[in-house]
Amino acid sequence: MRAVALGGGHGLHATLTALRRITKDVTAVVTVADDGGSSGRLRRELGLLPPGDLRQALAALSAAEDGGTLWAEVFQHRFGGSGALTGHTVGNLLLAGLFEVLGDPVAGLDEASRLLGISGRVLPMSAEPLDIEGEVTGLEPDGTASRIRGQVAVASTPGQVRRITLHATGRPGSRPVACPEAVEAVLSADVVFLGPGSWFTSVLPHLLVPELHDALVRTSATKVVILNLEPQPGETAGFSPERHLDVLFEHAPRLRVDAVIADRDSVPTPASLRRAAAALGGRAHLASVAAPGVGGRHDPDALAGCVRDALGLTECEREGQ
Template identity: 45%
Template sequence: MDIPTGFLPMLAPRLSPPTSAARWRVTALGGGHGLSASLQALRSLDAELTAVVTVADDGGSSGTLRQEFGVLPPGDLRMALAALCDDTEWGRTWADVMQHRFTTLPDSPGTMDQHALGNLLIVALWEMMGDPVDGLRWAGSLLGARGTVLPMSLAPLTIHGNVLTQLDGGGLSTRRIVGQSALAIAAQAGTVSDVTLEPEDAAGTPQALAALEAADWNILGPGSWYTSVLPHLLLPDVRRALEDSPARTLVTMNLQTHTTETNGMDAAAHLDLLGRYAPGLVIDAVLADPSSVEDESRFRAAAERLGARVFFDRVSVRSGEPVHDQLRLAAAYRDVFETFETTGS
């Protein structure tokens, strides 16, 4: 699709290339609130940013649009775009617009209830452009996003996983759960294992694979470990790109380890899970808030098995809530990057 002439004056400043090279090229992988947290931190650094976003969501507004239009689930992509908006009046306004959800009248059919406006905008651009990557580029230009947002695959993906639960009589039961939203619910009552993607041989988005290859740093996490972080290691193209990339790899730990998806798993078990699903991936650094690590020696041993150095830093908000502080996380990322520049290892 040709660029409408009338849009050029409005979008030209946002489509212009940066005037100078960024200090770091960073590719952040994930989805949902976790990826949003890392992007909000990274956008304040002197970095050229690319977000590679999981496309396995099948619930809520995203799930409805995916089912009715046969498109990629736009929700996590929308959140990444909103996170990359500048902290200006323009950026804050458009971030709020993208995140706005409609609330329909109680006596209405409710077909638009809780749809996010940003999801509808992204799907509209996809229909107009005929290309998900091009549509996201236009959305980013409109928002003035400080970076590029890409889907990990151009094929909508479905997560499968086993959930082991304890029966009332004391026995154990294993169920195979299909779908991200169903898996997140089932995980509340059991232990997740044997996670796979369908189609298992889906191709990675070429631009995303190129970004992983060209980066100085590739960052995994924070986020829902099984449904936002792990999918990038389950897709063969993305896993191989991470393994083969000359970039360093950093894992950002969650502030809470005992979530609905990872009940009973400590911080060390989170790292062991990455090693189990991607044994060929060398992790260079692991960043963790001290409050999230129950057993430091066990955690350091798990990081060492992955080849990683551990960096402890207070990255949560001062209130103590399990929420990343944008400035603290940005400073922690900068310290990790500079430490490797200084030491060379």
């Protein structure tokens, strides 16, 4: 089964970790708009793709959390101290070096995959860094909408994000250009996943890259949306599970999905979610997929089981349904 997962950060890591339990043919298509932390520093200083989310995807596919290779462990090592390397990870620096030496982020990521012994593939959604702009309400006393720029600013705003736009760095109003390999991966996939993750800064940006959006609409792959376990302050504060789907439709009205996966305990009104999923052409699948005792994290085994059920690969536990 050829699986493609789109997203970024911890949400994409959760999907990839679950998919590793189902198939070895996994491709991650990763957002490239991060402007904070180590990634933001390398992006500003070197003009390269922010490597952090790409590194996280490589780590998820390397099975580092299952006692993988020494390289997989070193790749995730973050420097401490108080010098110039403070906060940087080895993987971020290695990817930056590969991008500069090879002059091609896709070739650099493929080389990193070989180093880590990964059977899948990690691709950027665009070969150039992108900027996110958000339309936010609740920041002005008169209630007018404000525009804020940058992934960190959008993700941490005390206001309510309404919409986002995406453009190439330094070229406001420009159309972002998709990575051709990412477009081809979506078109040739058997199943494509969106979410979980920061909805406005990790999930929705893929729908705002025109070629990638068109590929998601045209692909014959089964399309699955995995919802977050809880709303995120700033980005989706106060959102119901079905509101996440409404926002998805608002940014990509032509997109249709086949399945929506959600944690049973995170859905106050299952009937509302089922209606929202049906409006997008899909069916809601509710199961216990949260990691016990770990707030806001999916359990990879449980999520893999629910994915199998949603795809009709096996019989899933149906307690409480």
